[in-house]
Amino acid sequence: MASKKVTTPEFWNEYHASFEQGLPSSVKETSFVVLDTETTGFDLKNDRILSIGALRIQDGTIKAKEAFEVFLDQTTFDGRTVEIHGILKKGKTTKISEVEGLKVLLHLLKNAVLVAHHVGFDVGMINAALKRNGLPKLMNKELDTAILYNKILPRSKRKTEGHHSLDELCAHFNISKTDRHTALGDAYITAIAFLRILEKLKPVSLEKLLKKDRFWEFWKY
């Protein structure tokens, strides 16, 4: 372990060090980072991240300044997804290298609880990118808005494994779909949905919120 640490870049070390401090017990004091990635496809191995959008929530507040969206320069490219997110491989947007993108992300992320819609996919893509750059996996606690959303629905409307689309959440919470299918736009939509879900769930502690599967816990009044 020790020898590995020496070889990791400074931004990773900083990220790693932030975990020395434990998470607060109350949801209010917890820092959440909501993120979304736009990718060339859904294959963790062969597809690449085209852009990452992320923002931080602390005590129900999002600071516009802390939100960012980066576009990554990728060599592997799958033309199919262009229609969805409109990012062309050689578009006008300024692109940065994958490792630079990861650096920006980890700087914001630190030890915050990571929130995303279908979080497993985004984390998988990021971990693959980290691996390509010789870095370990993300260490953050995760929350999936698709699963959390499932918990607030009446039983009849729940879907197994929380297969609710972000569009469904938009409709349910009446969130404007402006900038849908841009990384930061989707992250913002996810953030608002997350806040509204929190309001419905009213978790007594962060620990309760992070607890997996046992959704009936929240149904006790």
Added chain:
Amino acid sequence: MKNTISYRIADFLKRYPPFSNLLGVQLETLSEEVSIIYKEKGHTIFSIDESAHPQFYVVHKGAVALWNLAEKSVLDICDEGDIFGLRPLMANENYRLTAKTEEETILYAIPIEKFKPYIRENRRVADFLVESFASNTRNPYDKSNRGQLLGDVVPSSTNHSNQLLDLQPVDYSQNIESVSTETTIKTIAQRMTSKRIGAMLIEKDGLPIGIITDKDLRNQIATGEYPITSKAKNIMSSPVITYPTKLTLTQAQMAMMKSNISHLILTKDGTVNTKAVGILSKHDIMLSLGNNPAALVKAVKRSATVEEIKPLRKGVMNLLRGYLDQHIPMALTSKIISELNDVCIKRTVELSLQQMDTKPPTKFAWLAMGSQGRSEQLLHTDQDNALLFEDVPDSEYEQTRGYFLELASLITKGLHTIGYEFCPADMMGSNPKWCQSLSGFKKMTTTWIASPGPEEVLLSSIFFDYSRAYGDKELVTKLSKHIFNTVEKYPIFLSHLGGSALMNPSPTGFFRQFLVEQDGEHKDFFDIKQRALMPLVDAARVLILSKNVPDISNTWERYEKMAELEPNNKELFLACGYATKALLRFRTKQGLLNKDSGRYINLEALNKEEKMKLKRTFKTIKEIQEVINIRFMVSRVR
């Protein structure tokens, strides 16, 4: 890196003043500094006396209520695009109100330090803020600092004339003409004539010691008491009454009344020991007053014929337009306007009485019905009224009624002259049906209540909102008591009345659809009276009747009373009251705009904010209709 979030914020803000006055680049820069805050329902954003946050707020989604002291009443509800919590930041003081979310809300918090430069640079932003502070749009409590907040930014040319009377600062003359105690009267009179002024200040050693007015010249010189060769010191009023320059109109008026004088001298420190810096005459005050309520009331009371009242009504309309433009709270606006309407009606009755050959044979009361009775008639609509007179022996009945019918027709004609249309359904005191003795009205209302058909319910819904416009109070109380007692005996009546309150289903569906489509498919106009106001008015009436509460005929006052009587439904009732006020403001504004009764609203002409506010009231209508339906078991009569 680009930031779609700040674009999103800028995109929203640019639709609302003062942000709409910023340049695109400025707004984008500002938007980057914004925090987006999510708050659940009932969350306190700041409380009274709390020190000001480094930021002010704009409602993005949801609604925030501003509460006054002790959280007793909501002063304002901030909707999408509304700003709040800015004033304390500008004035460097603590919050004077408590801000609480009414529902789930997303706020944009804008750091004041990042915003201030734009106030300094952008004149229109500054003007907007001064205006909204001055009119207290968002904060009717901070009266003391109005207009002075940004004194160094905005020149004093800011127009004060539309502000509320009592707090309007005086506009005094700074060109003071003064002479010494030794100046002769002739010289003084010549100078007053050439300068066209009504008073001359007498100074000694640079300090004001006396004043000579037109009146002094008339009373003391023209009468021959003093020769025209006299000196100022012989006839001047001394010492002079002095005041500081920071004087409101009301204070100035009070001062003149107190000392029975027509001119006030304003000095540096308000005493005779400092230099005079201004002079204020009664005439200046009258000019400042212009279309102020007090002046209008006085003029109406002084009128000798109804024709003289007619132009004064125009003044009332101007006043109303001004109040609406400044977002003076609706309850206050309607109170002032209703009072003015009342004065006009009262004067019309008085003038009609003078036209009669004899005095009334017995006591009577002139009742305003419908919207006038509810004090909700801001624009001129139809007259709905009735004349109630005391019971007389049968032998005198016909003659008595004859007298009152004649009087009533004089009154209704007079009202018509002022500008009230005749009621197309002839619900007027000049109609024998609506000109009756106390027993006559008792009999009629008993019939309505005991066997209510659609016609009876309709008549009740108009008549039961009566209020006394003129005449004997006791007579009216007797009638009210009778109605309440009868309603208690026939509870089925409330079901019928409740049913009529549900005749117009809440417009939610219709309007929501409109809001979504937005491409103008619903070209038709929206009947705000029938679809939105009447359901609320009807519901209030049946509720208050069921509670046996007399003497409240105004709809929102009825809801406020209901909130007091049923604390568990407080929120809904207060929401109903608020909705009524909001809708009435809408109707009135539209009416002034289109010079009609404001009943039909062109939805396409509304901006987004207005649509949102309308929509919000519809939700409330739906809720109150559900309550009525269940409570009065409306289904049993349908």
